[in-house]
Amino acid sequence: MHEMSVMGEIFSILDDHIKEHKLNKISKIVLRVGEMTCINPKALDFAFQIFAEGTLAEGGELIVKRVEARARCNCCGRLFKISYLNRLCPHCQTYSDQLVNGYELLLDEVEGEIDEGC
Numbered sequence: 001m002h003e004m005s006v007m008g009e010i011f012s013i014l015d016d017h018i019k020e021h022k023l024n025k026i027s028k029i030v031l032r033v034g035e036m037t038c039i040n041p042k043a044l045d046f047a048f049q050i051f052a053e054g055t056l057a058e059g060g061e062l063i064v065k066r067v068e069a070r071a072r073c074n075c076c077g078r079l080f081k082i083s084y085l086n087r088l089c090p091h092c093q094t095y096s097d098q099l100v101n102g103y104e105l106l107l108d109e110v111e112g113e114i115d116e117g118c
Contacts, residue, residue, distance in 0.1 A: 002038075002039070003039060003040060003043040003044045003046070003047045004047045004050070006039065006044065006047070006105065007044065007047035007048055007050075007051050010029070010031070010051075010107055011051045011055070011057075013107055014026065014029070014057065014107075014110065017110050018056060021112075021114060022114055022115045023056060023110075023114060023115065024056065024112075024113055024114070025056055025060075025112050025113040026055075026056050026057040026060045026110060026111070026112040027060050027061065027111050027112055027113070028060060028061045028062075028063065028109070028110070028111035028112075029048070029057065029060060029061070029062050029063070029107070029109070029110055030063045030064075030065060030107075030108045030109035030110075030111075031044070031062070031063070031064050031065065031105070031106065031107060031108060032065050032067050032104050032105075032106040032108045033064055033065070033066060033067065033104065033105055033106075034066075034067040034069060034101060034102040034103045034104040034105065035066060035067065035068060035069040035102050036084070036099075036102035036103050037102075037103060037104070037105055039105065041064040041066070044062070044064060045062055045064070048062040056112070065108065067101050067102060067104050068081060068101060068102065069081065069082045069099070069101060069102025069103075070082060070099075070100045070101045070102060071087055071089075071096040071097075071098055071099050071100055072096060072098040072100050073089035073091065073092060073094055073096050073098075074094055074095070074096050074097065074098060075089065075092050075094040076089060076091055076092045076094070078091050079100060080096075082096070082099070082102065
């Protein structure tokens with residue numbers, strides 16, 4: 001389950017955010033995950049619950065926004081939805097290797113409370 005290692009990296013990034021912004025609580029984390037990443041949102045949520053235990057993110061919410069996989073046609077230039085098995089442009093039937101979206105894994109948003117003490 002590579003979702004555990006992915007979440008480990010996300011919590012590493014969160015540690016930097018906590019220090020930089022002096023957070024004392026993380027209430028929401030938003031991830032953008034491409035369809036082609038093979039990341040299972042339920043497994044990612046499970047990993048989040050494990051990693052959040054005993055941290056500032058405990059009790060926080062994980063939101064996973066799926067990003068549709070799309071390519072730009074090499075021939076006609078149109079954008080179209082792709083899948084693992086089909087990268088043919090539906091307009092001109094040309095194979096495209098110009099992937100535009102679908103492989104993202106981005107920490108898009110972190111919401112929390114700032115420590116306003118000294």
